[in-house]
Amino acid sequence: MTIDRVGPLNKILKAGSEIKVKKNDKASTKDRVELSPAAKKMAELSQVEAKVKAAADVREELTPQRIRALRDKLENPDDYLTKEIAEKIAEKVAESFGIK
Numbered sequence: 216m217t218i219d220r221v222g223p224l225n226k227i228l229k230a231g232s233e234i235k236v237k238k239n240d241k242a243s244t245k246d247r248v249e250l251s252p253a254a255k256k257m258a259e260l261s262q263v264e265a266k267v268k269a270a271a272d273v274r275e276e277l278t279p280q281r282i283r284a285l286r287d288k289l290e291n292p293d294d295y296l297t298k299e300i301a302e303k304i305a306e307k308v309a310e311s312f313g314i315k
Contacts, residue, residue, distance in 0.1 A: 275281060288295050
């Protein structure tokens with residue numbers, strides 16, 4: 216079997232030709248970087264994530280005693296839910312909705 220040559224590769228690769236580069240007369244002397252809104256949001260989220268990871272863990276360990284105490288509070292809210300606590304809860308809820 217014979218394979219005929221289609222043509223010279225130099226035409227395809229342009230190996231022997233020179234490429235002229237045009238200079239831009241209006242080139243700025245200062246470099247600039249512009250970030251897209253998506254990139255800015257990703258950077259902000261990355262910073263927030265780093266702060267969250269660096270924060271101390273404030274959760275209490277769930278021991279059997281802690282579970283019993285929570286269960287008692289849920290079963291008997293009148294024993295711990297005083298008027299002052301209810302008012303503080305109402306204030307926090309109002310603040311979260313922007314009412315106060």
